[in-house]
Amino acid sequence: MLFSFLVTSSLALAAKALQKCKCLPGDPCFPSAAKWNTLSSSLSQPLITNQTPLGSVCYRSSSNFNAGACSSVQKIEAGADFRVSVPNAVQWVNWEELPSATNNTILGCPFDPQGPNVTCHQGRVPSYVVNVTRIEDIVETIKFASAHNLHLVVKNTGHENLGRPFGVGSVELFTHNMQGSNFTDSFVPKGAPHGTPGAYAVTVEPGVQWGPLYELADAKNRTVVGGIGAGGTVGAGGGWPAGGGHSILSPFYGLGVDNILQFTVVLPSGSHVTTNKYENTDLFWALRGGGGPSFGVITSTTYRTHPNIPYTAAFYVATANSSDTFLALAELFNTHHNAIADSGWAGFWPFNNNTLYLTLLAQGSPPVNASSNATLESFYAASAAVPGVNVTLNLTVAYPTFFSWYHDNFLDSSLGFGYNYSVGDATGIRIAVSSWLVPRDLFDSHPADLAKAWQGIGNARPFMVGGGAVAATDPDSAAVTPAFRTMISDIGATGTWDENATPEEIQAVRQTVSDQIEPLRQLGPIPAGGQYINEPDYIEKNWQGAYWGDHYPRLLKIKKAIDPNDLFIVYKGVNSEAWDEQVVCKTV
Ligand SMILES: Cc1cc2nc3c(=O)[nH]c(=O)nc-3n(C[C@H](O)[C@H](O)[C@H](O)COP(=O)(O)OP(=O)(O)OC[C@H]3O[C@@H](n4cnc5c(N)ncnc54)[C@H](O)[C@@H]3O)c2cc1C
Ligand SMILES: *[C@@H]1O[C@H](CO)[C@@H](O)[C@H](O)[C@H]1NC(C)=O
Ligand SMILES: *[C@@H]1O[C@H](CO)[C@@H](O)[C@H](O)[C@H]1NC(C)=O
Ligand SMILES: *[C@@H]1O[C@H](CO)[C@@H](O)[C@H](O)[C@H]1NC(C)=O
Ligand SMILES: *[C@@H]1O[C@H](CO)[C@@H](O)[C@H](O)[C@H]1NC(C)=O
Ligand SMILES: *[C@@H]1O[C@H](CO)[C@@H](O)[C@H](O)[C@H]1NC(C)=O
Numbered sequence: 001m002l003f004s005f006l007v008t009s010s011l012a013l014a015a016k017a018l019q020k021c022k023c024l025p026g027d028p029c030f031p032s033a034a035k036w037n038t039l040s041s042s043l044s045q046p047l048i049t050n051q052t053p054l055g056s057v058c059y060r061s062s063s064n065f066n067a068g069a070c071s072s073v074q075k076i077e078a079g080a081d082f083r084v085s086v087p088n089a090v091q092w093v094n095w096e097e098l099p100s101a102t103n104n105t106i107l108g109c110p111f112d113p114q115g116p117n118v119t120c121h122q123g124r125v126p127s128y129v130v131n132v133t134r135i136e137d138i139v140e141t142i143k144f145a146s147a148h149n150l151h152l153v154v155k156n157t158g159h160e161n162l163g164r165p166f167g168v169g170s171v172e173l174f175t176h177n178m179q180g181s182n183f184t185d186s187f188v189p190k191g192a193p194h195g196t197p198g199a200y201a202v203t204v205e206p207g208v209q210w211g212p213l214y215e216l217a218d219a220k221n222r223t224v225v226g227g228i229g230a231g232g233t234v235g236a237g238g239g240w241p242a243g244g245g246h247s248i249l250s251p252f253y254g255l256g257v258d259n260i261l262q263f264t265v266v267l268p269s270g271s272h273v274t275t276n277k278y279e280n281t282d283l284f285w286a287l288r289g290g291g292g293p294s295f296g297v298i299t300s301t302t303y304r305t306h307p308n309i310p311y312t313a314a315f316y317v318a319t320a321n322s323s324d325t326f327l328a329l330a331e332l333f334n335t336h337h338n339a340i341a342d343s344g345w346a347g348f349w350p351f352n353n354n355t356l357y358l359t360l361l362a363q364g365s366p367p368v369n370a371s372s373n374a375t376l377e378s379f380y381a382a383s384a385a386v387p388g389v390n391v392t393l394n395l396t397v398a399y400p401t402f403f404s405w406y407h408d409n410f411l412d413s414s415l416g417f418g419y420n421y422s423v424g425d426a427t428g429i430r431i432a433v434s435s436w437l438v439p440r441d442l443f444d445s446h447p448a449d450l451a452k453a454w455q456g457i458g459n460a461r462p463f464m465v466g467g468g469a470v471a472a473t474d475p476d477s478a479a480v481t482p483a484f485r486t487m488i489s490d491i492g493a494t495g496t497w498d499e500n501a502t503p504e505e506i507q508a509v510r511q512t513v514s515d516q517i518e519p520l521r522q523l524g525p526i527p528a529g530g531q532y533i534n535e536p537d538y539i540e541k542n543w544q545g546a547y548w549g550d551h552y553p554r555l556l557k558i559k560k561a562i563d564p565n566d567l568f569i570v571y572k573g574v575n576s577e578a579w580d581e582q583v584v585c586k587t588v
């Protein structure tokens, strides 16, 4: 009797222990082929099973080995648009790979296998893919994944920096092919009181990307606040808005999330709902900065649009003849930084190799703010007077529209000036990033300490995206960290490694990048400072505080109500403190 009680309870415990993990291919709980077939028959496109990594065609040991296909894919695999368009790649190759649990190697599928017996490893590439073209595809997949306790992931463009669009043994919702967009001059959120005036807006499905959307908006003579990168491949309706969305236009019009009038979303329960300031308001708050896909799959995002006005761009490059001279130049820039932003400039100020670049944008041509010119000229003149500093470019260009500036500097960069973003935005590589939202006051109070911090960053891409309309918005109106409301520049740092790096070498690069930001963490600690969730540090310890400040407890409460079984759990996402790094098993 006693014996049998013990057996029963230890079996129950074992069963419970099993339930703590997601059900992966090969596990007894994993759905049979027949069950997958049933799911497939409910989808708009054939279910993709046994998906292999991009490089698998290059391996003699692979069933799909094909030397011709290998050499074709080798030629295009590094292209950002190509990596967006296929379900078996993300932008950063390291997230397709996985450290071995048993030896000191990285299991991946590089394009240059040595010898016939080398294996292509699945790594973190999902083996099942739902090629989403309509909302019902998402609903059916969510119900299926929920019923079978599967590891469900969402890949849109794959630009994310912690590997969250992929996962070990996962099933992928591939949203790239949802490409609809719709402009209107009279958008009224669902559930708004009768008589609410219509707004200029655009509604986008998740697969729409910023480059094409800017062009469509320009054709409608409107402008949208969106992400800025070479090629325009970042998505407009997935991770960017879910992470908060910062833009060169943010100082004029607010963060991406401050411009969102409505989302539609499929919840972990499988229901498809509308959320805005009138309906499902907790969800609306959480989705605006809480991070994708923690609260469900966004099926449409409606952004306010703005008038299509002219812009003035300023391009500047200065080289310092030594690191000491760079320190002096950097400190000088810091003392001018807030004044430059306050007088109407936004933009990038990358630096590397003792060279400082400015790529700035002001509204109007000439700038609408009469102080814009003088503030910048004052920095230029002072910088040229620093012994050892050579101002090699100092150019002001009038652009008739935002899109013309974007086109010339980010789509066809042969028409651009100064820092070359086509070179800076390379993809198909292995990368670690970090960033810090620096409280604006530090630029006035600690310009020398900040300059020393800049000196420690090898390849920096600071982005002036705060102040102005960002600072004027109620910090508690959206989930995004309140630190956004008191910063001006987001300081980003990156480090890379190659396919032969060992796990220790990779960890060392991640540590280096994190250490580069450390002085900023010390100078502007949480909650005044913070980290941009779309530029996350892999080893950030207090990620909850860094991403969300004092908004985290409310986010966690909403997460537990909406996704009680953690169907959508991702590394360093809301409630992931209870999961292992690959978010396969619960740890508490
Ligand atoms: C070259 C470059 C330039 C960038 N420029 C900027 C910039 O100017 N401003 C800025 O703010 N950020 C910028 N970013 C960062 C970018 O915003 C993030 O990488 C963002 O997460 C990308 O979202 P995505 O939908 O395009 O990509 P994905 O990697 O596919 O998705 C990102 C995350 O969102 C989830 N997700 C995707 N689709 C959905 C959906 N429909 N519903 C719910 N969750 C979803 C994914 O699971 C993943 O966790 C840049 C990145 C790069 C590489
Ligand atoms: C390392 O371990 C993986 C399994 O985790 C195995 O496939 C691979 O062959 C091993 N590599 C070496 C060099 O032992
Ligand atoms: C590959 O494996 C086969 C079969 O095990 C073996 O005969 C052959 O020698 C191996 N080739 C190499 C280059 O290791
Ligand atoms: C997904 O479906 C679309 C629409 O039918 C199709 O064009 C595309 O090739 C499919 N993608 C994959 C990877 O099967
Ligand atoms: C575009 O928006 C209008 C007005 O909101 C709506 O009636 C129409 O169905 C939408 N079209 C698409 C393709 O979404
Ligand atoms: C485009 O919009 C701008 C700003 O509202 C306006 O000045 C301009 O006349 C418009 N152009 C066209 C062709 O309608």
Ligand SMILES: *[C@@H]1O[C@H](CO)[C@@H](O)[C@H](O)[C@H]1NC(C)=O
Pocket (backbone or CB within 6 Å): 339, 342, 343, 344, 369, 370, 371, 372, 375
């Ligand atoms: C114009 O710039 C000055 C500082 O140079 C600033 O104080 C003022 O607020 C700006 N005006 C507007 C409308 O932004």
Ligand SMILES: *[C@@H]1O[C@H](CO)[C@@H](O)[C@H](O)[C@H]1NC(C)=O
Pocket (backbone or CB within 6 Å): 352, 353, 459
């Ligand atoms: C810095 O200079 C070195 C040596 O000239 C060069 O190899 C490197 O690419 C430069 N770094 C950047 C980010 O331009």
Ligand SMILES: *[C@@H]1O[C@H](CO)[C@@H](O)[C@H](O)[C@H]1NC(C)=O
Pocket (backbone or CB within 6 Å): 314, 373, 374, 376, 377, 395, 396
């Ligand atoms: C300021 O105005 C002068 C005169 O119009 C112009 O030459 C210069 O390029 C402007 N400077 C900036 C930074 O816009």
Ligand SMILES: *[C@@H]1O[C@H](CO)[C@@H](O)[C@H](O)[C@H]1NC(C)=O
Pocket (backbone or CB within 6 Å): 380, 381, 384, 391, 394
């Ligand atoms: C920048 O250019 C303007 C006009 O071309 C010139 O008057 C000014 O001296 C330059 N400033 C610096 C610092 O080179």
Ligand SMILES: *[C@@H]1O[C@H](CO)[C@@H](O)[C@H](O)[C@H]1NC(C)=O
Pocket (backbone or CB within 6 Å): 321, 322, 325, 387, 388, 389
């Ligand atoms: C940099 O330029 C300054 C001023 O011309 C000069 O005094 C200094 O020696 C130079 N340093 C180097 C390393 O060339």
Ligand SMILES: *[C@@H]1O[C@H](CO)[C@@H](O)[C@H](O)[C@H]1NC(C)=O
Pocket (backbone or CB within 6 Å): 390, 391, 392
């Ligand atoms: C400044 O840079 C320009 C362009 O690279 C170069 O021609 C010039 O000699 C440099 N001047 C000094 C003082 O180094």
Ligand SMILES: *[C@@H]1O[C@H](CO)[C@@H](O)[C@H](O)[C@H]1NC(C)=O
Pocket (backbone or CB within 6 Å): 413, 414, 415, 416, 417, 418, 420, 421, 422, 423
């Ligand atoms: C920037 O780099 C791209 C790609 O290498 C090149 O095509 C373009 O001409 C460059 N632009 C400038 C202004 O040098």
